[in-house]
Amino acid sequence: MENEVLRAIRERRSIPRFRPARVPGDALEAILEAGRWAPSYANLQPWEFIVVRGEDLKKALSEIAGKVTIYRRGIENADVVIVVAVDPEIDPLHYREDAAVATQNMALAAHSLGLGTYWIGVPEGGPSSAEALTKELLGIPDEFSVVAILPLGYPDPDYRPHKERRPLAEMVHHERFGSRGGG
Numbered sequence: 001m002e003n004e005v006l007r008a009i010r011e012r013r014s015i016p017r018f019r020p021a022r023v024p025g026d027a028l029e030a031i032l033e034a035g036r037w038a039p040s041y042a043n044l045q046p047w048e049f050i051v052v053r054g055e056d057l058k059k060a061l062s063e064i065a066g067k068v069t070i071y072r073r074g075i076e077n078a079d080v081v082i083v084v085a086v087d088p089e090i091d092p093l094h095y096r097e098d099a100a101v102a103t104q105n106m107a108l109a110a111h112s113l114g115l116g117t118y119w120i121g122v123p124e125g126g127p128s129s130a131e132a133l134t135k136e137l138l139g140i141p142d143e144f145s146v147v148a149i150l151p152l153g154y155p156d157p158d159y160r161p162h163k164e165r166r167p168l169a170e171m172v173h174h175e176r177f178g179s180r181g182g183g
């Protein structure tokens with residue numbers, strides 16, 4: 001089967017290289033709106049989206065991201081960076097999943113609008129971690145968790161993403177783990 005949603009899910013790729021072009025305000029708003037409509041445990045919506053456009057802040061974020069990704073230069077070249085933070089006090093059970101689905105909604109929305117993103121995962125960490133440094137840089141309260149840094153921009157046309165996935169037959173189990181038979 002095929003439709004726009006299925007195609008967007010399949011064709012979205014992580015884009016760490018961007019051409020210098022401004023992301024229009026209405027596109028940015030549509031992407032944030034896609035995050036807002038993500039599901040969350042008990043509809044608690046514990047996330048906050050910090051939109052970073054300032055060159056100095058993007059440069060600082062790029063330095064921090066160097067701790068968790070090899071593609072940190074993507075951040076400096078991205079027109080916008082969305083930082084996804086979440087309040088564990090609002091949803092102590094599922095705060096990281098909540099933030100993850102909002103992040104993926106935004107990545108898919110960006111792709112559907114011809115924009116590229118890539119997800120820089122921010123692990124929960126101690127005092128000098130990427131998470132702590134991001135919180136300090138952007139004034140995010142201590143009790144929050146930072147889950148993702150999402151650079152956003154128009155894909156560099158020379159960048160050729162290529163990703164495969166494990167075959168479905170290898171990851172789907174019927175009735176019980178280990179049973180590949182189908183039916």
Ligand SMILES: Cc1cc2nc3c(=O)[nH]c(=O)nc-3n(C[C@H](O)[C@H](O)[C@H](O)COP(=O)(O)O)c2cc1C
Nearest residue numbers: 012013014015068069070071118119120121161163
């Ligand atoms: C939780 C999570 C964390 C990730 N962290 C990073 C990262 O730190 N650096 C990076 O370059 N890509 C990161 N990625 C992107 C993955 O590498 C990428 O999604 C994967 O290789 C599949 O490629 P595709 O997105 O192009 O299909 C992350 C993705 C997820 C879901």
